[in-house]
Amino acid sequence: MKKIGFLSFGHWSDGHGSQTRSAQDTLLQSIDLAVAAEELGADGAYFRVHHFARQLASPFPLLAAIGARTSRIEIGTAVIDMRYENPLYMAEDAGAADLIARGRLQLGISRGSPEQVIDGWRHFGYQPAEGESDADMARRHAEVFLRMIEGHGFARPNPRPMFPNPPGPLRLEPHSPGLRGRIWWGAGSNATAQWAAGLGLNLQSSTLKDDENGKPFHVQQAEQIRAYRAAWQAAGHAREPRVSVSRSVFALIDDRDRMYFGRGGKESDQIGFIEETRSIFGRGYAAEPDRLVDELARDEAIAEADTLLLTVPNQLGVDYNTHVIEAILKHVAPALGWR
Template sequence: MKKIGFLSFGHWTPSSQSQARSASDALLQSIELAVAAEQLGADGAYFRVHHFARQLGAPFPLLAAVGAKTSRIEIGTAVIDMRYENPLYMAEDAGAADLIAGGRLQLGISRGSPEQVIDGWRYFGYAPPEGGTGSDMARRHAEVFLDVLRGQGFAQPNPRPMFPNPPGLLRIEPHSEGLRDRIWWGAASNATAVWAAKLGMNLQSSTLKDDENGEPFHVQQASQIRAFREAWKEAGHAREPRTSVSRSMFALVDDRDRAYFGHSGQDEDQVGFIDEKTRAIFGRSYAAEPDVLIEQLRKDEAIAEADTLLLTVPNQLGVDYNAHVIEAILTHVAPALGWR
C-alpha cells in the first residue's frame, strides 16, 4: 500500500493558453484541486514554494484554506526554502495551519533550489554566519524550527504582562501537538538524507538529486532512501519514518492525454549542473498507455522503496484536467501495482 498525492508548483502566467492566468487563479485553483483530489480518494495535496516567481510563494494561507475546505487529505509542502524563513514566526504559522486542518499538515522543508534572483534570502533580511553558506543557514533555521515545535518553554515571561501567563518559561503559540513528527526534509544528496534521519525528519526525494555515482536516477534515489532508513535506525528514534518520491506520471487514457503527453520526449534521465557546480541527475517522466506505464513503473526502484508517491501535476492545464490525471493513476495504475 502506498499513499498517493499530488504536487503542484502553482505556476501562473497571463498567457491565454494557461488556465491559471493570475496569482489569484493559482491559489484558488490549488484549493479546488485539493478538494477534488480528496473526493477522488487521493491521500495528499502538496505545494512547491518559490519566491520572486509567478508561482506559489506564501504557503501557510494556502495550507490553512485547504485545511478548512477538506477533512481527510494530508496537506503539505515540497518544499519550503529555509534560507528565507524566520523559524519562530514559521512555527506560529505552521501551528495555526495545522490546528485548522485538524493535524493533517506534512511540511517539507529544505535548503531550496536555484533561485529567481541572486541570494534572494538577503532581501528577506537573512545572511549566513561568517564563513558559512546559504545551506548552513538553511540547516540552522531548520534546527531552530524543529526545536521550538517540541512545545517546550524557552522565553522569559514579563513579570507584568498584559494578560496572565501560565507558570514557567513560555513557548511559541499556538502549539500543535504531533507536528514535530510531520516535518520532512527535501534531500538532494545521501549525506543530507542521513542528516535528516539523525534529526528525526521524514525524507522527501524529488525528481532530481546530486549525481553521486553515475547510476540511473531511480537506482540512486532508492539507495538514498535505504541510507536514510539505516541512519534512522542507528539514531534510535521510536517511530517509523516516512519517505516520499515525486514523479511526472501520466496514464494516456483519452485523446487529451495523448495530445498533451503522448510525445513528451522525456523518457530518459538527464544530467546537468545546478548553480554551475553541482552535477545533478534529473529523473525521467512517465507517459504511456496504462498497461505499458504499469510495466515501466514496476522497474522504478525508488517508487518501490518509498511509502508515499507525489504526482507532479501541470497546474496550468486547469483543475478538471488535473483531477483527471490523478484519477487515471488511482484507477488504471495503482491497483495493478498493489498501491491500492
C-alpha cells in the same frame, strides 16, 4: 500499499492555453484541486514554494484554507526554502495551519533550489553567519524551527504582563501537538538524507539529486532511501520514518492526454549542473496504462517509498488535473498493488 498525492508548482501566466492567468487563479484552483483530490480518494495535496516567481510562495494561508475545506487529505509542502524563513514566525504559522487542518499538515522543508534572483534571502533580511554557507544557514533555521514546534517554554515572562501567564518560561503559541513528527526534509544527496534521519525528519526525494555514482536516477534514489533508513535506525528513533518520491506520471487515456503528453521526449534521465554540482534529473512517464504499469514496476525508488507525489500541470486547470489524478488511482495504482 502507498499513499498517493499530487504536487503542484503553482505556476500562473497569461500565455496561450493557461487556465491560471493570475496568482488568484492559482490559489483558488489549488484549493479546488485539493478538494477534488480528496473526493477521488487521493492521500495528499502538496505545493512547491518559490520566491520572486509567478508561482506559489508563502504557503500557510493556502494550507490553512485547504485545511478548512477538507477533512481527510494530507496537506503539505515540497519544499519550503528555509534560507528565507524566520523560524519563530514560521512555527506560529505552522501551528495555526495544523490546528485548522486538525493535525494533517505534512511540511517539507529544505535548503531550497536555484533562485530567480541573486541571494534572494538577503532581501528577506537573512545572511549566513561568518563561516557559514547559505545551505548551513538553512539547516540552522530548520533546527531552530524544530525546537520551537516541540512546544517547550524558553522565553522569560514579563512580571507585569497584559494577560495572565502560565507558570514558567513561555513557548510560542499556538502550539500543535504532533506536528514535530510530520516535518520532512527535501534531500538532494545521500549525506543530507542521513543528516535528516539523525534529526528524526521524514524524507522527501524529488526528481533530481546529486549524481553521486553515475547509476540511473531511480537506482541512486533508492540507494539514498536505503542510506536514510539505515541512519534512522542507527539514531534509535522510536517511530517508523516516512519517505516520499515525486514523479511526472501521465496515463494516456484520451485524446487530451495524447495531445499534451503523448509525444514523448522525457523517457530517459538527464544530466546537468546546478551551481557547479553535477546533478541527475529523473525521467518522466507517459504511456497507456498497461505499459505504464510495467515501467513503474521497474522504478526501484518508487518501490522503496511509502508515498508517491504526482507532479501535476496546474496551468491546465482543475478539471484536467482531476482527470490526471483519477487516471492513476483507477487504472495504474491497483495493478501495482498500491491500492
